[in-house]
Amino acid sequence: MKNIYAIGVGLIGGSLALDIKKNNPEMIIHGISRKEATLDEALALNLIDEKAALDDIKHADLVIISIPVDATVKLLPTVLDLIPDTGLVVDAGSTKEAICKVVENHPKRRNFLAMHPIAGTEHSGPSAAIQGLFKGKTNIVCEVEKTTFKLQEKALKLFTDIGMRIRYMNPVDHDKHIAYVSHLSHISAFMLGKTVIEKEKNERDIFDMAGSGFASTVRLAKSSPEMWTPIFEQNKINVVETLEEYINNLTQFKELIKDDNFEAIFNEMKNTNHIKDILNGIS
Known part of the structure; x- marks a missing residue:
C-alpha cells in the first residue's frame, strides 16, 4: 500500500493518518473533505500530505472513511464505484448494520471492510487528532468473510501494527x-x-x-x-x-x-x- 485516502480528517481519521504515517513514512496520505478549511488545517498539522477529491480515489490502495454514519451510508456506494479492483475501503463508523446493508449487493463488496475502532475523545476536528490514540484499543471488524482475503490481510496488519486488537462480530450484535x-x-x-x-x-x-x-x-x-x-x-x-x-x-x-x-x-x-x-x- 502506498496511496492512502482519508475521507474525513478529524479525530479518528486524523489520528489514523498520524499512526499509519509514523509506521509507514513511504505512504502518501491524501485528505478529502467537504470543507477546504478542514484540509488546510490538516495540512498545517501534518495529518495529510496532499489534498484530494473523490475522483482521485481511482488511484487509491486504501480509503479510510471517518465521517458521520449517515454520510457514510450515502457516500460508501460511490466510493466503492471508484475504488480500483486492487484497492480497499474501510469505514470507522460507530454503527455497522446500516453501513453493511447499503453495500451488501454492491459488485465491489469484496473491496470493503467494515470496522469500528473503539477509541476517541470528546473533541473533534483535525486539531483533535492524537498520535497513539489506538494503541491497546479494540477494533471491531464485521463481515470479514465478505472481504477479499489479501486485502483484509494487508489492512488488518496495518491496524495491528499501530497497536489495535482485532475482534470479529456481526453487524447486528x-x-x-x-x-x-x-x-x-x-x-x-x-x-x-x-x-x-x-x-x-x-x-x-x-x-x-x-x-x-x-x-x-x-x-x-x-x-x-x-x-x-x-x-x-x-x-x-x-x-x-x-x-x-x-x-x-x-x-x-x-x-x-x-x-x-x-x-x-x-x-x-x-x-x-x-x-x-x-x-x-x-x-
Missing part, C-alpha cells in the same frame, strides 16, 4: 452491544449536562462547585452533535431498549431513596462495584 457500552454513556452525559444547566442558571455556581467526578461524568456531553445524532438515529431500536432499561434502574433507585431503604441502596452500589473487575485494564 455490534450495534446491540455498542448501544449499552457507548451510546448510552453519551446520552447519559448529555442529559446530566442538560439537567445541571437547567437547574443551575448561575454558571458560576456550577464551575465553583463542580469536582472531578462531575467533570469526568459529563465529559462526553462535549461530543459533537453532528456525529452523535446520526448514530442514535441509525441505532434507534437498540438505543431505545437500553434507555428503557436504564430509566427503569433509575426509577427503582429513586424509589429506594424515597422509601429510606438505604441498605438496599448500599447493596445496589456494592454489587455494581464489580464493574471495576470487568473493566480492569481498560483506559
Whole structure:
C-alpha cells in the first residue's frame, strides 16, 4: 500500500493518518473533505500530505472513511464505484448494520471492510487528532468473510501494527452491544449536562462547585452533535431498549431513596462495584 485516502480528517481519521504515517513514512496520505478549511488545517498539522477529491480515489490502495454514519451510508456506494479492483475501503463508523446493508449487493463488496475502532475523545476536528490514540484499543471488524482475503490481510496488519486488537462480530450484535457500552454513556452525559444547566442558571455556581467526578461524568456531553445524532438515529431500536432499561434502574433507585431503604441502596452500589473487575485494564 502506498496511496492512502482519508475521507474525513478529524479525530479518528486524523489520528489514523498520524499512526499509519509514523509506521509507514513511504505512504502518501491524501485528505478529502467537504470543507477546504478542514484540509488546510490538516495540512498545517501534518495529518495529510496532499489534498484530494473523490475522483482521485481511482488511484487509491486504501480509503479510510471517518465521517458521520449517515454520510457514510450515502457516500460508501460511490466510493466503492471508484475504488480500483486492487484497492480497499474501510469505514470507522460507530454503527455497522446500516453501513453493511447499503453495500451488501454492491459488485465491489469484496473491496470493503467494515470496522469500528473503539477509541476517541470528546473533541473533534483535525486539531483533535492524537498520535497513539489506538494503541491497546479494540477494533471491531464485521463481515470479514465478505472481504477479499489479501486485502483484509494487508489492512488488518496495518491496524495491528499501530497497536489495535482485532475482534470479529456481526453487524447486528455490534450495534446491540455498542448501544449499552457507548451510546448510552453519551446520552447519559448529555442529559446530566442538560439537567445541571437547567437547574443551575448561575454558571458560576456550577464551575465553583463542580469536582472531578462531575467533570469526568459529563465529559462526553462535549461530543459533537453532528456525529452523535446520526448514530442514535441509525441505532434507534437498540438505543431505545437500553434507555428503557436504564430509566427503569433509575426509577427503582429513586424509589429506594424515597422509601429510606438505604441498605438496599448500599447493596445496589456494592454489587455494581464489580464493574471495576470487568473493566480492569481498560483506559
